[in-house]
Amino acid sequence: MDTMREEKRNAIPAIGYYPQEEISTGTTLIAMEYNGGVVVGTDSRTSAGSFITSRATNKITPITDNLVVCRSGSAADTQAIADIAKYYIETFSMMENENVTIYRATQIFRQFLYNYRDSLSASVLVAGYDDKLGGQLYALPIGGFVTRQRSTASGSGSTFVQGFLDSKWRPDLTLEECKAIVKQAVGLAVFRDGSSGGVVRVATIDKTGTKLELFRPDKPGFPSVAPPKGHLSFPDHIEQSV
Amino acid sequence: MAPVHDELQRTLNPTCTGASVIAMQYKTGVVVMTDRVVSYGKMARYKNVSRQYKVNDNVLVTFGGDHADFQWLQNVIERQVLLWKRFDQDIGPKALHGYLTSLLYARRCKMNPLWNTLVVAGVEEEEKNNKETSTPFIGIITQKGCAYQVKHVATGLGAFLLNQAVEDEFRKKGDELTRQEAEAVLKKALELTLYHDCVADNDFEIGRVDANEGVVLGKEQTIIGDWSIAETNCQYE
Numbered sequence: 001m002d003t004m005r006e007e008k009r010n011a012i013p014a015i016g017y018y019p020q021e022e023i024s025t026g027t028t029l030i031a032m033e034y035n036g037g038v039v040v041g042t043d044s045r046t047s048a049g050s051f052i053t054s055r056a057t058n059k060i061t062p063i064t065d066n067l068v069v070c071r072s073g074s075a076a077d078t079q080a081i082a083d084i085a086k087y088y089i090e091t092f093s094m095m096e097n098e099n100v101t102i103y104r105a106t107q108i109f110r111q112f113l114y115n116y117r118d119s120l121s122a123s124v125l126v127a128g129y130d131d132k133l134g135g136q137l138y139a140l141p142i143g144g145f146v147t148r149q150r151s152t153a154s155g156s157g158s159t160f161v162q163g164f165l166d167s168k169w170r171p172d173l174t175l176e177e178c179k180a181i182v183k184q185a186v187g188l189a190v191f192r193d194g195s196s197g198g199v200v201r202v203a204t205i206d207k208t209g210t211k212l213e214l215f216r217p218d219k220p221g222f223p224s225v226a227p228p229k230g231h232l233s234f235p236d237h238i239e240q241s242v
Numbered sequence: 243m244a245p246v247h248d249e250l251q252r253t254l255n256p257t258c259t260g261a262s263v264i265a266m267q268y269k270t271g272v273v274v275m276t277d278r279v280v281s282y283g284k285m286a287r288y289k290n291v292s293r294q295y296k297v298n299d300n301v302l303v304t305f306g307g308d309h310a311d312f313q314w315l316q317n318v319i320e321r322q323v324l325l326w327k328r329f330d331q332d333i334g335p336k337a338l339h340g341y342l343t344s345l346l347y348a349r350r351c352k353m354n355p356l357w358n359t360l361v362v363a364g365v366e367e368e369e370k371n372n373k374e375t376s377t378p379f380i381g382i383i384t385q386k387g388c389a390y391q392v393k394h395v396a397t398g399l400g401a402f403l404l405n406q407a408v409e410d411e412f413r414k415k416g417d418e419l420t421r422q423e424a425e426a427v428l429k430k431a432l433e434l435t436l437y438h439d440c441v442a443d444n445d446f447e448i449g450r451v452d453a454n455e456g457v458v459l460g461k462e463q464t465i466i467g468d469w470s471i472a473e474t475n476c477q478y479e
Contacts, residue, residue: 026284026440044472045440050284050399052438056469058476079478156284194284194440199472216469230278230290234316239296241447241459 026195027059027072028157030165030185031125033150034178037135037206038127040070041182043157043190044198055198063089065209067105067128072155073142074121081112081122102128106138106146114144125154129205157189157196164188175204183215187223256308256357258282260293261441262400263304263361264431266408267378267393268424269417271452272363274304275428277435278462279443286443290462294449297323299456300364301335302449303342306398307358307385315356318345335364335451339381339389347387355385359397364451376453396431399439404431421450433467 026047031040046054059071061079063086071078085108089100106126113122126138139152151169153161168181183202190196200215200223215222234240258280265274280288294304295316303319305312322341326333339362349356360383368375382397383389394412396404411427412419419427425448435442447460 044476047440050440052440055437056472056474056476058478061477083479160285192286194281194286197440199469214472216472218466218469227289233290233292234295238316238320239457239459240292241449241461 026193027155028161028186028189028193028196029059029070029072029125029154030158030161030182030189031070031127031137031149031152031154032165032169032173032178032182033135033137034173034175035135036175037129037204038137039175039178039182039202039204040068040125040127040137041186041200041202042070043186043196044201045196046075047195050194052197057198058201060201060203060212062210063105064093064099064128066099066130066205066207067102067126068203068205068210069109070125070127070154071122072125073123077120077122078124081109081120081124084112085109099130101130101132102126102136102138103133106140109140110144110146113140113142117143123154125152127203127205129207131207135206153185153189155196157186157193160192161185161189179204183223187225191225191227256311258287258309259441260306260309260312261439261443262396262398262404262435263293263306263359264396264400264404264408264428264435265304265361265363265380265394266412266419266424266428267380267417268419268421270376270378270454271365271421271450272302272378272380273421273424273428273448273450274302274361274363275432275446275448275460276304276306277432277443277446279441279445280309281441284440286441289443289445292447292459294447294459295319296449296457296459297338298332300332300367300451301338302363302451302457303338304361304363304449305358308356311356311358315342315345315358315360334366335362335379335381336366338362338364339379339383339391343383343387343389346383346385346389350386357385359384361395361397363449364457365453373453378451378453399442400431400435403434403438407431407434421452429465432465436465436467 028043042059044057046057061069061082069082088108089105093100123141129135138148186200202213204211263276276293279286280291323333362381364379365376366379381391382395394408444464449460451457
């Protein structure tokens with residue numbers, strides 16, 4: 001992957017503006033630590049340019065009972081990395097006869113993302129619970145940097161909700177408050193970002209394991225955004241619908 | 243040798259764009275559907291924006307592509323309508339379609355295209371004031387000035403997704419479709435674009451031109467679609 005190249009902007013007349021976004025990854029991933037675990041929320045859209053190739057993807061991939069990874073970037077790259085890292089983590093926990101800590105699992109992910117940084121386009125959020133440090137959330141953006149965060153967003157949709165998340169965060173949030181914030185953030189990002197959409201998947205990882213929930217737009221409970229009423233689209237002497 | 247400020251003299255890339263247009267003929271007229279969002283690249287930047295322009299009681303123009311170019315074009319069409327009015331004529335859809343074809347082709351030849359795909363929909367009066375002889379008309383003009391008349395059309399990404407689906411429905415009843423049946427086909431087509439087009443939006447409007455009613459602009463509606471597919475196991479292993 002050639003990352004020294006100028007940003008390519010292809011205009012294809014039949015389809016329209018077709019920006020080749022190599023760095024920004026088409027997805028929305030939101031995650032927050034709370035006392036006792038981590039809440040993660042994602043959209044479900046996989047896109048190739050302007051075309052949606054999968055509208056109900058599951059981007060929350062379980063690695064162990066107490067660890068999930070949220071994938072953004074090239075779908076193929078992240079799937080391959082998740083598979084390999086899962087293999088390593090399973091092997092280690094079998095050989096050592098105890099669960100791998102979330103911190104160590106994150107370092108395994110980092111090894112791949114960093115050592116192959118010029119060939120991969122992958123950005124992940126690693127979220128899990130272990131008895132040593134409780135609920136932990138680690139962000140691994142492209143390039144292989146690791147940072148533990150209390151609340152973070154990743155993917156192209158994240159830019160639309162960074163401010164929202166910043167304004168909502170307080171210390172000592174409860175599980176229900178976190179879930180509400182994460183869900184609303186995904187809803188807001190999906191409203192604006194063309195690369196995010198579909199259903200909203202929310203997962204809670206705590207001591208007892210991972211619980212995955214689904215919020216469909218055609219069922220109640222979906223974090224929809226009510227836009228304000230519009231103004232006139234054409235000059236006011238033109239007949240038009242209001 | 244290229245002019246010094248090339249970018250100032252022509253449209254190089256569309257910026258604020260509109261997505262698909264789907265139009266279909268029925269027994270006594272034409273229905274046209276567009277969504278109501280302006281996209282800035284892949285971001286849904288401005289909502290509640292209409293892409294259907296009522297020219298007069300017989301003609302409705304809708305577009306996909308750059309909004310700024312269309313705002314300019316809307317003004318040009320308005321001037322043309324007033325020019326015809328001076329000779330006591332109401333411009334018909336075929337005449338407007340011909341005019342716009344020449345306009346877009348001329349711009350393309352100057353290497354400064356109007357970055358729009360236009361759909362001119364209307365009812366063509368064969369004999370003045372005789373509604374019996376009115377025929378529905380849909381004409382499409384691509385960005386390069388290629389123009390043709392159709393009985394149903396989908397533009398943008400809709401062209402790849404929908405033309406077959408719309409044509410299947412159209413072949414079942416053809417010219418005998420009622421307005422409700424045509425609108426049902428359009429709604430099903432919009433559902434498909436919702437599932438597969440990144441820049442499509444839930445809010446849409448269906449405008450129509452009917453031989454008896456003239457141009458009736460649509461009210462804002464929303465479609466959500468069927469997401470039961472998400473309940474199945476969507477893990478990749």
